[in-house]
Amino acid sequence: MLRTEPRIEDPDGFYQAVMDAHRGLDEAAARRFDARLALILANHIGDAAVLRQAVALAAATGEAPAAPLPSAPA
Amino acid sequence: MGFQPPRYPWHPPVAAREAAQVVIAGGGLVGLTLALDLARQGIASVLLDEDDTVSTGSRAICWAKRTLEIYGRLGLGARFLEKGVTWNRGRVFHGEREAYAFDLLPEQGHEYPAFVNLQQYYAEAWLAEECAASGLVDLRWRHRVAAVEHRPDGALLRVETPGGEYQLEAEWLLACDGARSPIREGMGLPFLGQVFRDRFLIADVRMHAPFPAERWFWFDPPFHPGQSVLLHKQPDDIWRIDFQLGWEADPEAERDPARVRARVAAMLGPKVSFELEWVSVYSFRCRRIERFRHGRTIFLGDAAHQVSPFGARGGNGGVQDADNLAWKLAAVLRGATPALLDSYDRERVPAAEENILNSTRSTDFITPKTAACHAWRDAVLELSAAHGFARPLVNSGRLSRPAVLADSPLSTPDAEAWGGGLPPGAPAVDAPMLRAGQPDWLLRHLGREPVLLAFAGPGVPAAEAPAGLRRVVVAADERVGTLWDHSGLAAARWGARPGDAVLLRPDQHVAARFHAPSPAAIAAARARMMGEA
Incomplete structure (x- = not known):
């Protein structure tokens, strides 16, 4: 089950680390960095159901076309 | 010495109207495989092809282990191994560097390797030769199907040749006429799927x-x-x-x-x-028609489904279609219920879906659709060089694997617990054997008829087969007249202990498996396997 309560230790520090990593990257390199980061985190999670819920939550938030919030698999 | 394309003789029509029990439209890889498989079971067919030679150009080249096993049963396995290029290893490069290498068949103890590369025209020429030698395939080169009238009891074909046209009544019409199948188009069947915007x-x-x-x-x-x-x-x-x-x-x-x-x-x-x-x-x-069987007209190979080439799933998928249909049609012609043929759809449509899914995913990886998709693809490749976890995400083609017929109506679900092995629907897996002291292979003994594969061991006899069912005994110890699983690989791969038995279909897929079964239980599973349940 995807956990959505606040869990990141030192949120400002994490956010700053990502911004620092982006500094100096052009658009294409920045996209690849973000994708690498997502892949590394996805591998750490591993669990297919959690990853599916994470993708669905990301798709349902922000500018993506509206989609129902993910629910736990039966 | 390179390949010299054969020119097959053609003959003008012998009569204005003829009749045949089985007509195969299309003498390509799948049509010829089907004709030979039927011939090996004693079933005659008429094969119509508009050309008088084998396919030219860049067609299938990668023959997967399962396909080689099928051709082994048809008597062509040694030719594939002798002429083909055997390979097990792949390498993926990104930019100037090698990202990683992989081995497709890391385990020993199979008669056939993971893949053999061979031009399709060799396979077709050998198949045509064996079809002609069988005496049961009426090969009609330069006979083109010009029109088809579909009827409840078969099809009436108008066939054109350079020497005039004739009518051919077919009780069964097997459409192996390729991706642009005129028979499919004549029936107006939608051939739907995805076109990739790439060349x-x-x-x-x-x-x-x-x-x-x-x-x-x-x-x-x-x-x-x-x-x-x-x-x-x-x-x-x-x-x-x-x-x-x-x-x-x-x-x-x-x-x-x-x-x-x-x-x-x-x-x-x-x-x-x-x-x-x-x-x-x-x-x-990547596309397919919705159903492959339309009464007495049945579609196989590219006529039924089409994939991109990166998984070697076109040719190998088509050969599995022929392997799946040939024994069922032969059984129906000998009196089995025609409902058995419905299982061709139930088994091969999901197999085609699986091939299309894999082929679509590979093409999506190779041809990213947007800048963001491209970034994800490159991120996977960048990570894969240094980090093993990213390598399973690299998709340069998911190479053909045999279909597991998981939802087959012909399978009897496990009634007992099995720790692993080959579940109902799975294709048989080979293992080395000793027979009278001589090296041998398990799959060579399974043949083209229903078989009970019975495992025996010290003090534990092999299960008895019901009347009329051939039994192959694999023993954990050396015995006169049985196969000796001297390496234990058969028992390990099949997840079987002495006393267990596996009912195999004529296409060597598992129909049912049992611990210490009664002949009655096996007979019930055999009836279901033949479409009687």
Whole structure:
């Protein structure tokens, strides 16, 4: 089950680390960095159901076309 | 010595109207495989082909282990092994570096390797030769199906030849007439799926080159920046090279031999001399018709489903169609219920879906649709060089695996607990055997009829087969007249202990498995396997 309560230790520090990593990257390199980061985190999670819920939550938030919030698999 | 395409003799019609029990439309790989399989079971067929030779050009080259096992049963396995290029290893390159290498068949103890590369025309020529030698296949070259009238009891064909036309009444019409199937189009069956907005240059090149017999795949190589390239070895010093060109490429200009030579020269470097054997420009589609059986007209191979080539799933999938249908049709012609043929749809439609899914995913990886998709693809490749966890995400083609017929109506679900092994629907897996002291292979003994594979061991006898069912005993100890599983690999791969038994279909897929079964339980599973449940 995807956990959505606040869990990141030192949120400002994490956010700053990502911004620092982006500094100096052009658009294409920045996209690849973000994708690498997502892949590394996805591998750490591993669990297919959690990853599916994470993708669905990301798709349902922000500018993506509206989609129902993910629910736990039966 | 390269391949010399045969020219088969053709004959004018013998009568204005003829009748045949089984008519196969299309003498390509799948039609010929089906005709030979039926002939091996004693079933005669008429095979119609509009041409008088084998396929030319860049067609199937990678024959998967399961296909080789099928051809082994049809008597052609040794020729594939002898002529073909055996390979197990693949390498993936990204930019100037090798990202990683993989081994497709890390385990020993199979008669056939993971893959053999061979030009499709060799396979077709051998099949045609064996069909003719069988005496049961009426090969009619330059006989083109011009029109079909579908009837409840068969089909009436109008066949055109250079020597005039005739009518042919078919009790069963097996449409193996390719991706542009005129029979499918004549029936107006929607052939739906996805077109990929990309083009590929496929070149078969003759050269003496020091590259090993491996599948090499480049993403964004220095000699072809921004695109992918595939290199694969075939017999007769011929190499298949696939250049991704992008959707904007002009197919006519790209076919220009001078332009192709420049691309190949950039790849191989100045020291390798080569000749172009065949050049074509493709765009790929993944699609299928909804159902493959329409009464007494049944579709197989590309006529029924089409995939992109990166998984070697077109030819191998078509051969499995023929393998699946041939025993069922033979059984129906001998009195089994025609409902048995419905299972062809229930089994091969999901298999085609699986091939289309894998082929679509590979093509999506190779041809990213947006800048963001491209970034994800490159991120996977960047990570894969240093980090093993990213390698399973690299998709340069998920190479053909035999279908597990998981939802087959012919299977009897496990009634008991099994720790592993081969569940109902799975294809049989080979293992080395000793028979009277001589090395042998398990699959050679399964044949083309229902079989009870019974496991025995010290103090534990093999299960009895019901009347009329052939039994093959595999023993954990040496016995007179049985196969000795001396390495224990059969027991391990099948998850079987002495006393267990597996009911196998004529296509060597598992129908049911049992611990210490009664003949009555096996007989019930056999009835279900023959469509009687």
